[in-house]
Amino acid sequence: MSNITETRQGADYDAIVVGAGIAGLYQLYRLREMGLKVLALDAASAVGGTWYWNRYPGARVDSQSYVYQYWFSDELLEEWDWSERFPSQPETERYLNYVADKFDLRKDIQFNTTVTSAHWDAERSRWLIETDQGDAFTATYFASCAGMLSAPVIPFTDHETFKGQIAHTARWPREGIDLRGKRVGVIGTGATGIQVIQTIAAQVGELKVFQRTPQYAVPMRNEAYDDAARNAWRAQYPRLRESVQHTFVGFDFDLMTESYLDLSPQERLAALEKLWADGSLSFWVGGFAELLDNETVNAEISEFTRAKIRARIKDPVLAEKLVPKSFGFGTARVPLESGYYDVYNRDNVELVDVSETPIAGFTENGLLVGEQEYPLDVVILATGFDAGTGALSRMDIHGRDGRSLTELWSKDIRSTLGLQVHGFPNLFTVAGPLAPSTAFCNMATCLQQQVDWVTDCIAYLREQGRNSIEPSSEKEAWWVQHHDETANETLLMTTNSWYTGANIEGKPRRLLSYIGGVGKYREFCDEAKTSHYEGYIVA
Numbered sequence: 001m002s003n004i005t006e007t008r009q010g011a012d013y014d015a016i017v018v019g020a021g022i023a024g025l026y027q028l029y030r031l032r033e034m035g036l037k038v039l040a041l042d043a044a045s046a047v048g049g050t051w052y053w054n055r056y057p058g059a060r061v062d063s064q065s066y067v068y069q070y071w072f073s074d075e076l077l078e079e080w081d082w083s084e085r086f087p088s089q090p091e092t093e094r095y096l097n098y099v100a101d102k103f104d105l106r107k108d109i110q111f112n113t114t115v116t117s118a119h120w121d122a123e124r125s126r127w128l129i130e131t132d133q134g135d136a137f138t139a140t141y142f143a144s145c146a147g148m149l150s151a152p153v154i155p156f157t158d159h160e161t162f163k164g165q166i167a168h169t170a171r172w173p174r175e176g177i178d179l180r181g182k183r184v185g186v187i188g189t190g191a192t193g194i195q196v197i198q199t200i201a202a203q204v205g206e207l208k209v210f211q212r213t214p215q216y217a218v219p220m221r222n223e224a225y226d227d228a229a230r231n232a233w234r235a236q237y238p239r240l241r242e243s244v245q246h247t248f249v250g251f252d253f254d255l256m257t258e259s260y261l262d263l264s265p266q267e268r269l270a271a272l273e274k275l276w277a278d279g280s281l282s283f284w285v286g287g288f289a290e291l292l293d294n295e296t297v298n299a300e301i302s303e304f305t306r307a308k309i310r311a312r313i314k315d316p317v318l319a320e321k322l323v324p325k326s327f328g329f330g331t332a333r334v335p336l337e338s339g340y341y342d343v344y345n346r347d348n349v350e351l352v353d354v355s356e357t358p359i360a361g362f363t364e365n366g367l368l369v370g371e372q373e374y375p376l377d378v379v380i381l382a383t384g385f386d387a388g389t390g391a392l393s394r395m396d397i398h399g400r401d402g403r404s405l406t407e408l409w410s411k412d413i414r415s416t417l418g419l420q421v422h423g424f425p426n427l428f429t430v431a432g433p434l435a436p437s438t439a440f441c442n443m444a445t446c447l448q449q450q451v452d453w454v455t456d457c458i459a460y461l462r463e464q465g466r467n468s469i470e471p472s473s474e475k476e477a478w479w480v481q482h483h484d485e486t487a488n489e490t491l492l493m494t495t496n497s498w499y500t501g502a503n504i505e506g507k508p509r510r511l512l513s514y515i516g517g518v519g520k521y522r523e524f525c526d527e528a529k530t531s532h533y534e535g536y537i538v539a
């Protein structure tokens with residue numbers, strides 16, 4: 001598993017892929033299978049993407065392993081054994097390494113390399129791509145598979161003041177951090193913070209959790225798989241491979257067709273308990289559709305969830321601090337938890353409510369909240385990401401007539417099907433904004449579907465002897481309008497979270513993820529292909 005980093009300096013490629021995570025590895029594989037000369041670039045020193053970077057304690061997938069995997073190789077499906085229903089980061093990273101080895105992908109990946117700029121050369125119909133290693137590549141197609149949650153948000157500029165150690169969860173050192181017996185502070189209680197907190201509470205000396213907004217977390221029912229369980233799932237792979245493509249969020253479950261409002265109070269409760277017992281995201285996106293667009297239903301389901309949280313916390317005053325009240329259940333990303341709430345019953349754990357008095361910053365010895373200093377040895381920043389647009393905006397991409405993607409998205413986040421942007425020929429934005437793959441999807445499903453679309457599109461251009469493709473401004477306006485109409489019918493726009501860009505100051509507000517359903521999105525994508533890219537400028 002050696003990761004050779006030899007830079008290629010100035011070579012010309014058919015395609016440059018950015019990223020060697022789930023999407024990037026598959027994109028590299030597919031384009032190479034088509035006979036293209038492809039190079040993938042990754043800032044990391046090895047494959048894995050999200051599962052390379054997010055190696056904090058307790059990092060775990062919250063999609064079931066039997067649907068969070070590649071479908072393209074029967075041999076791979078036969079060979080790989082998942083050990084759990086919800087695999088840990090190390091297992092997922094091992095899987096991606098296994099895939100990279102099995103399909104000999106590493107030889108076409110340049111690691112430790114960050115794209116610093118990409119400019120479209122209209123005369124030559126090629127991208128000129130520069131990196132921090134001094135490379136200047138050219139490529140006909142530029143496929144970003146850089147991830148939708150890969151640009152970390154690192155708050156506070158005064159890190160130098162602090163004598164202890166600071167680590168963002170998505171930049172966790174490979175050698176780990178010894179937290180045993182230490183005074184540890186965690187900032188952030190999103191899906192990541194929850195996984196960290198529940199994992200380290202029993203190891204550390206003291207744990208201070210700095211919480212600005214509590215979340216509604218649903219208990220994860222994880223289970224170990226033995227051969228019998230694995231074989232039972234394996235027998236279902238042919239069905240799952242097909243069914244995940246058409247459900248609301250790319251899992252094997254789908255929204256219920258039954259109406260919540262048609263049920264009696266007893267029936268509602270029974271239905272919610274049944275969904276809750278599944279211990280997965282199905283309580284959220286495999287339950288009642290009205291949860292997402294009907295305020296009354298949302299209020300009832302939110303209250304059901306609040307009661308579940310309260311029941312876990314011994315101190316009723318503390319319980320109220322951990323119960324979300326400022327937004328409805330499911331209008332922001334729902335985290336799964338394993339023992340998270342119970343942590344607050346421990347003597348060594350303190351919740352520091354920073355909703356009213358914010359964290360002022362670091363001191364030499366810890367963190368300052370108002371007048372109070374919290375002495376700490378380690379501060380863990382579980383403070384999230386500049387989602388959807390962050391990775392691409394940080395790449396300095398310039399399309400036709402020198403237009404800047406960073407500038408465009410700083411005013412208005414636009415794309416066509418989340419896959420291309422008007423004015424940026426031959427740029428493909430897998431996991432870009434305004435598609436379900438901006439995290440309203442089981443990522444493995446959506447990323448593979450998008451990579452397949454990009455691959456088919458490139459195949460079409462080559463078959464037709466065409467040089468470039470980009471959506472027309474009308475096509476883009478159509479998609480943005482449909483996206484917005486769909487988003488505005490839901491309750492998600494009313495909640496401040498990274499889903500709407502609200503976690504980044506000044507970020508234009510728009511639901512980053514398309515929420516019309518994975519099945520419907522796929523139909524739009526298929527239609528672009530079968531219509532021979534009607535509404536696109538094919539030159």
Ligand code: NA7
Pocket residue numbers: 149155187188189190191192193210211212213333354359382383384385439498503
């Ligand atoms: P999230 O969900 O964006 O959570 C970030 C957390 O950090 C959230 O609780 C924030 O509070 C908190 N935060 C950020 N900056 C600060 C400051 N300055 N002070 C206090 N608290 C702060 O990121 P995650 O990494 O947990 O999850 C991202 C996705 O990864 C997740 O949704 C899954 O899809 C996988 P806030 O809520 O803004 O008040």
